[in-house]
Amino acid sequence: MAVPSRKTKQQLIEEIEALRRQLDSREKPRREEPAESLQLYETLARSSHSGVYVILDGRFDFLNDKAAMLAGYAIDEMIGMKSIDIVHPDDRESIREEARAMLKGRSSAPYEYRIVTRDGLVRWVMETVTPIRYKGKRAVLGNSMDITAQKERGRRLQDLEALEASILDAIPHAVLGLAKRRIIFANDAVDAVFGWRPGDLIGKTTGILYRSDEEYADIGRFLYSTLRRQRTCSAEIPCRRMDGREIVVRLHASRIGETLREGRIIAVYEDITQRRRSEKALRESERFNKELISSANEGIVVYDRDFRFIVWNRFMEELTGLPAGDVLGMSAFDVFPHSRDQGVEVLLERALDGATIASPDLTYYVPQSGKTGWISGTYAPYRNSRGEVVGVIAMVHDITERKLAEEALRKSEENFRAIFETAPDCIFIKDRALKYVLVNPSVESLFGRTSAEIVGLSDGELFGEAAERRTREMDYRVLDGEMVEVEFSEIINGAAVTLHVVKAPMFDDAGQITGICGIARDITQTRQLEAQLLQAQKMEAIGTLAGGIAHDFNNLLMGIQGHISLMLMDTSSDHPHGAHLTGVEDMIRSGATLTRQLLGFARGGKYEVKPTDLNDLIRKSSDMFGRTKKEIKITRREQDGLWVVDADRGQIEQVLLNMYVNAWQAMPGGGEMTLSTQNMILDELFVKPHKAKPGRYVKISITDTGIGMDEPTRQRVFEPFFTTKGRGRGTGLGLASAYGIIRNHGGFITLYSERGHGTAFNLYLPVSASGAVVDAALERQVIKGTETILIVDDEDIVLNVGVEVLKTLGYQVLAARGGPEAIEIYRQKAGEIDMVILDMIMPEMGGGRVFDAMKDINPSVKVLLASGYSLNGQASNILSRGCGGFIQKPFSIIDLSKKIREILGQPAEKRAVA
Numbered sequence: 021m022a023v024p025s026r027k028t029k030q031q032l033i034e035e036i037e038a039l040r041r042q043l044d045s046r047e048k049p050r051r052e053e054p055a056e057s058l059q060l061y062e063t064l065a066r067s068s069h070s071g072v073y074v075i076l077d078g079r080f081d082f083l084n085d086k087a088a089m090l091a092g093y094a095i096d097e098m099i100g101m102k103s104i105d106i107v108h109p110d111d112r113e114s115i116r117e118e119a120r121a122m123l124k125g126r127s128s129a130p131y132e133y134r135i136v137t138r139d140g141l142v143r144w145v146m147e148t149v150t151p152i153r154y155k156g157k158r159a160v161l162g163n164s165m166d167i168t169a170q171k172e173r174g175r176r177l178q179d180l181e182a183l184e185a186s187i188l189d190a191i192p193h194a195v196l197g198l199a200k201r202r203i204i205f206a207n208d209a210v211d212a213v214f215g216w217r218p219g220d221l222i223g224k225t226t227g228i229l230y231r232s233d234e235e236y237a238d239i240g241r242f243l244y245s246t247l248r249r250q251r252t253c254s255a256e257i258p259c260r261r262m263d264g265r266e267i268v269v270r271l272h273a274s275r276i277g278e279t280l281r282e283g284r285i286i287a288v289y290e291d292i293t294q295r296r297r298s299e300k301a302l303r304e305s306e307r308f309n310k311e312l313i314s315s316a317n318e319g320i321v322v323y324d325r326d327f328r329f330i331v332w333n334r335f336m337e338e339l340t341g342l343p344a345g346d347v348l349g350m351s352a353f354d355v356f357p358h359s360r361d362q363g364v365e366v367l368l369e370r371a372l373d374g375a376t377i378a379s380p381d382l383t384y385y386v387p388q389s390g391k392t393g394w395i396s397g398t399y400a401p402y403r404n405s406r407g408e409v410v411g412v413i414a415m416v417h418d419i420t421e422r423k424l425a426e427e428a429l430r431k432s433e434e435n436f437r438a439i440f441e442t443a444p445d446c447i448f449i450k451d452r453a454l455k456y457v458l459v460n461p462s463v464e465s466l467f468g469r470t471s472a473e474i475v476g477l478s479d480g481e482l483f484g485e486a487a488e489r490r491t492r493e494m495d496y497r498v499l500d501g502e503m504v505e506v507e508f509s510e511i512i513n514g515a516a517v518t519l520h521v522v523k524a525p526m527f528d529d530a531g532q533i534t535g536i537c538g539i540a541r542d543i544t545q546t547r548q549l550e551a552q553l554l555q556a557q558k559m560e561a562i563g564t565l566a567g568g569i570a571h572d573f574n575n576l577l578m579g580i581q582g583h584i585s586l587m588l589m590d591t592s593s594d595h596p597h598g599a600h601l602t603g604v605e606d607m608i609r610s611g612a613t614l615t616r617q618l619l620g621f622a623r624g625g626k627y628e629v630k631p632t633d634l635n636d637l638i639r640k641s642s643d644m645f646g647r648t649k650k651e652i653k654i655t656r657r658e659q660d661g662l663w664v665v666d667a668d669r670g671q672i673e674q675v676l677l678n679m680y681v682n683a684w685q686a687m688p689g690g691g692e693m694t695l696s697t698q699n700m701i702l703d704e705l706f707v708k709p710h711k712a713k714p715g716r717y718v719k720i721s722i723t724d725t726g727i728g729m730d731e732p733t734r735q736r737v738f739e740p741f742f743t744t745k746g747r748g749r750g751t752g753l754g755l756a757s758a759y760g761i762i763r764n765h766g767g768f769i770t771l772y773s774e775r776g777h778g779t780a781f782n783l784y785l786p787v788s789a790s791g792a793v794v795d796a797a798l799e800r801q802v803i804k805g806t807e808t809i810l811i812v813d814d815e816d817i818v819l820n821v822g823v824e825v826l827k828t829l830g831y832q833v834l835a836a837r838g839g840p841e842a843i844e845i846y847r848q849k850a851g852e853i854d855m856v857i858l859d860m861i862m863p864e865m866g867g868g869r870v871f872d873a874m875k876d877i878n879p880s881v882k883v884l885l886a887s888g889y890s891l892n893g894q895a896s897n898i899l900s901r902g903c904g905g906f907i908q909k910p911f912s913i914i915d916l917s918k919k920i921r922e923i924l925g926q927p928a929e930k931r932a933v934a
Contacts, residue, residue: 070086070163070164070165071083071084071086071087071088071089071090071162071163071164071165071166072084072086072087072161072162072163073087073103073161073162073164074152074154074159074160074162075103075159075160075162076154076155076157076159077157078102078103078104079100079101079102079103080098080099080100080101080103081099081100081154081155081159082099082154083095083098083099087162087164090137090143090145090164090166091106091135091137091138092137092138092139092141093137093138104116106135106136106137107133107134107135107136108133108134108135108136108142110134111133111134114131114133115133118131118149119149119160122149122150122151122160129148130146130147130148131146131147131148132145132146132147132167132171133145133147143166144166144167144168144170144171145164145165145166145167145168146164146165147162147163147164147165148162148163148164149161149162149163150162191207191209191288192212193209193213193288193289193290193291194206194207194209194210194212194213194214194269194288194289194291195207195209195286195287195288195289196210196221196226196286196287197284197285197286197287198284198285198286198287199284199285201225201226201227201240202223202224202225202226203221203222203223203224203225203226204222204223205222206218206219206222210289212291213261213267213269213289213291214229214259214261214262214289215261215262215263216228216262229259229289230257230258230259231258231259231260231266235257235258239255239257239271242255243271243285247273247274247275247285251274251275252272252273252274252275253272253273254270254271254272254273255270255271256268256269256270256271256292257269257271259289267291267293268291268292268293269289269290269291269292269293270289270290270292271287271288271289271290272287272288272290273285273286273287273288274286313331313333314333315334316333316335317335318335318416318417318418319333319335319336319339319395319397319414319415319416319417319418320333320335320336320414320415320416321333321336321413321414321416322402322411322412322413322414323368323402323411323412323413323414324410324411325372325409325410325411326351327351327352327365327368327412328349328351328352329347329348329349329350329352329355330348330349330411331348331413332344332347335416335418336416339391339393339395339416339418340384340386340389340391341386341388341389341390341391342355342386342388342389346388352364352368353365355386355388356385356386357385357387358385359382359384362382362383363379364379364382367379367397367399368412370399371399371400371401371412371414372401372409372412373401373409374401374409375401376398376399376400376401377398377399377400378396378397378398378399379396379397379398379399380396381394381395381396381419381423382394382395382396382397383395393418393423394418394419394420394422394423395416395417395418395419395420396416396417396419397414397415397416397417398414398415399412399414400412400413400414401413440460441460441461442461443462444462444541445462445539445540446459446460446466446519446538446539446540446541446542447459447460447463447537447538447539448460448463448537448538448540449535449536449537449538450495450535450536450538451534451535452499452533452534452535454478454479454495454536455475455476455477455478456474456475456476456477456478457475457476457535458471458475459471459474459475463540466512466517466540466542467482467512467513468513479491479492483512487510490508494506494523495523495536498523498524498525498536499525499533499536501525501533502525503522503523503524503525504521504522504523504524505520505521505522505523507519507520507543508521516544517542517544518542518543518544518547519540519541519542519543520540520541520543521538521539521540521541522538522539523536523537523538524536524537525537550709573888574888574908574909574910575815575817575818575888575909575910576817577608577909577910580604580608580910583821583824584601584604584608585825585912585913586821586824586825586828586913587601629666629667629668629765630666630667630668630669631664631665631666631788632664632665632667632669632672632788633662633664634662634665634667634672634697634718634720634785635658635659635662635697637669637672637676638656638658638695638697638720639656639658641673641676641677641680642654642656642676642680642695645677645680645684649680649684651687651690652683652684652687652690652691652692652693653690653691653692653693654692654693654694654695655692655693655694655695656694656695656696657694657695657696657697658697659696659697659698659699661699662699662718663699663716663718663787663788664787664788665718665765665786665787665788666765666786666788666789667765667785668761668765671765672765672785674757674758674761675757675761675762675783676720676722678755678757678758679722679755679758679781679783680693680722682755682781683724683726683779685726686724686726686728686778686779687724687725687726687727691724691725691726691778692724692725693722693723693724693725694721694722694723694724695720695721695722696720696721696723697718697719697720697721698718698721699716699717699718699719700716700717700718700719700784701715701716701717702714702715702717702784707768710768710770710784712766712767712768712784712786713766713786715786715787716786716787717767717784717785717786717787718784718785718787719782719783719784720782720783720785721780721781721782721783722780722781723778723779723780723781724778724779724780725778726778726779727775727776728773728774728775728776728777728778728779729773729774729775729779730775733773734771734773737755737771738755738756738758738759738769762783762784762785765785766785766786767783767784767785767786768784769781769782769783769784770784801914802829802913802914802917803829803917803918803920803921804829804830804831804917805829805830805831805920805921805924806830806831806832807831807832807854807855807924808831808832808834808852808853808854808855809826809831809832809833809834809854809855809856809857809920810833810834810835810836810842810845810846810849810853810855810856810857811823811826811833811834811835811836811856811857812835812836812838812839812842812856812857812858812859812862812867813837813859813862813886814837814838814859814862814863816837818859818909819835819837822835822857823835825913825916826857828913829913829916829917829920831920834849834853838862838863838864838865839862839864839865839866839867839869839870839873840864840865842870843870843873843874843877846874846877846878847877850874850877850878850881854882854924855882855883855904855920855923855924856874856881856882856883856884857883857884857886857920858870858871858884858885858886859886859887860885860886860887860894860895860898861887861888866894867885867887867894867898868894868897868898868901871883871885871898871901871903872901875901875902882904882923882924883903883904883923884904884905884906884907884919884923885898885899885903885905885906885907886906886907886909886911887906887908887909904922904923905919905922905923907919
């Protein structure tokens with residue numbers, strides 16, 4: 021059976037309606053002419069392009085070829101067949117409903133249903149039925165068309181549309197169909213991406229998806245201009261969700277059709293906000309990790325499986341002096357050639373096997389930079405994202421400073437051990453129980469015990485209970501965190517020992533006090549030397565006072581001496597007053613001797629220093645003394661080749677005589693005095709307590725076998741006015757002046773004496789630099805002159821008598837009472853004045869300042885400095901600045917005349933003095 025040509029549904033409906041109208045128009049004539057009408061009706065039905073059939077009493081009574089062909093039967097096979105039999109069982113009920121409605125006189129609209137063909141095939145038909153009168157009965161006229169193909173196409177289209185809808189809804193990105201930028205389709209994902217329900221977007225423009233109208237316009241221009249040139253385009257654009265939150269999407273757009281004439285576009289919006297955030301976070305993480313690696317304060321190195329460097333951080337650059345660019349890709353053993361010999365290759369291989377291992381302390385040397393030091397490292401496997409070991413990561417620590425510190429500590433410990441073992445001070449450590457746990461050899465020497473015998477003992481077991489009570493209190497203070505410094509004396513091995521002790525707490529790593537560290541120094545000798553120094557300082561202070569008194573007294577004696585000298589020059593030897601004047605002069609000399617002793621004690625009694633042979637001086641002075649003291653025996657022991665000293669012969673003779681007298685008085689029943697001389701070289705340790713300089717000295721020892729001295733007497737023996745003799749037997753200045761004179765000569769005196777065992781005085785005088793001894797007799801003559809002399813003194817008595825004495829000697833004299841007046845006179849008459857006699861000690865302006873002022877006026881000024889003090893300190897300083905000479909008050913007219921001529925340097929008339 022041929023399949024009828026396919027017509028559209030609309031064409032079939034129109035054809036059925038036309039046929040119906042034709043039948044209606046012929047129904048009345050047919051009733052009138054039944055046979056003719058029926059024949060015409062059947063002819064029309066057979067010529068129809070659709071299936072036409074008549075159902076009478078529920079059975080096919082007429083059908084054309086098209087209707088029979090549609091059911092797969094022959095016409096005669098279907099005549100009489102129930103029409104319901106070919107209807108698909110599932111559609112029979114709906115067909116019955118249509119039939120009942122039609123029988124009630126209601127025409128039905130075209131409807132569709134399925135039939136089952138003779139071959140069992142299911143076909144879709146569209147049918148229109150109309151109630152008619154047929155053969156005098158009510159019948160049904162049906163017109164049907166095979167729509168199976170259309171149904172199949174529709175089903176396939178529906179399936180395709182359903183598939184497309186499923187695909188679009190399955191896409192996680194928002195998909196929009198656009199027509200001239202208006203939304204005509206939206207998939208379910210627009211809710212997730214933009215927060216809009218798909219139906220709410222239909223008919224709206226895409227402007228609601230953008231942040232602003234400007235962005236909407238800009239993106240539209242870009243999108244459509246691109247799609248005019250090409251089928252697709254992509255762009256990353258900002259968008260806005262319905263809730264106002266901004267997102268970033270990747271837009272993929274494709275035009276529908278070959279051109280954009282209808283402006284139809286499929287647009288896919290991929291939300292990449294989280295991806296961009298993740299990418300940003302990843303970049304930040306990578307940047308952070310890179311910065312972390314770069315700024316780490318330890319080396320971070322990564323090797324590949326061939327042990328080539330793939331990471332080399334800044335720490336390693338600074339450590340080795342090699343930038344990363346020079347190292348990356350290089351073998352570890354090219355950068356560190358000796359590392360293979362140190363076992364680094366084994367460490368790397370173990371790390372590749374999955375082990376994490378620490379290296380020992382290693383030295384390194386970089387040939388390219390010359391850098392060297394110490395490192396330690398930790399090696400671990402470097403894994404990729406799949407967990408596969410692809411290299412080795414190493415953490416490198418620079419331990420050079422630690423190694424240097426360890427070496428310094430080792431050396432420090434060695435040094436400490438050396439100091440501990442060799443220190444002259446006692447070094448010890450106690451535990452918290454106050455037991456000795458460590459002592460050095462000096463402690464062993466102090467106690468006369470070995471370290472093994474001392475360790476474990478307490479102070480009570482070493483010093484006794486009384487000492488332990490004292491030290492315990494001190495030790496408890498130290499254990500409380502205090503540093504203690506004390507000085508005390510103890511009897512150790514039968515001898516009194518003075519110790520200076522410093523104790524400090526010892527701490528462990530946690531800061532807890534674990535014991536006591538102490539240093540004890542034996543200062544017994546130091547304290548003895550300090551006592552001697554204190555005594556010397558006391559003597560020096562007393563000497564300063566005595567010197568001031570002697571100076572003023574000398575000025576008084578100067579006035580008296582001057583007047584006596586003038587009177588003696590004008591008095592003959594047989595004059596009745598001559599003897600009285602001579603007696604007064606003797607008393608002046610006695611007074612001068614007393615002041616000399618005071619000045620000698622005050623270190624001011626050195627007048628005329630010359631190289632002196634002390635053996636000769638001792639020989640002469642002891643012979644003279646021995647002739648008057650027959651009850652004692654004098655023994656001399658002279659060193660051959662005795663060194664020469666610079667000394668005031670008269671003053672040293674005075675010292676010796678004072679010592680002789682002291683020895684004689686210490687032996688009231690007679691005895692022996694021994695005098696000895698010796699060359700000695702003294703070191704710093706020996707001379708320091710006496711404020712002397714080390715070097716060559718001559719030692720004079722004066723030893724007697726007298727009653728000796730006790731300790732209190734020895735402490736005060738050199739004090740002025742101290743004496744153990746009875747009233748009228750001494751002034752107490754003999755030894756005091758001897759002390760001062762020897763000190764003034766740069767020497768010192770030591771004393772050894774015990775009660776009942778005699779006394780020994782040791783005098784030390786420094787050796788002369790020249791070594792030439794001069795022995796010249798002084799002439800007892802005055803030397804006159806005629807020059808002009810300016811005499812300056814603030815004491816009227818000294819000034820007046822000085823003027824008279826100078827005039828008596830024949831000089832022209834100018835006088836000034838003080839420094840300012842003298843300077844003014846000299847400024848006016850410098851050309852007339854041949855010499856100046858200048859007092860050193862004056863109020864307002866001293867002799868030194870006056871001398872400097874005169875020297876400014878006349879650099880060649882000739883000055884004789886006069887003072888009641890001796891040639892020390894200030895006087896010596898003035899002489900060093902160019903002063904012509906020095907004379908000590910009180911002076912005789914003979915001494916003055918000689919000093920004047922020495923300075924003026926001219927011969928003059930000599931005249932003997934009676």
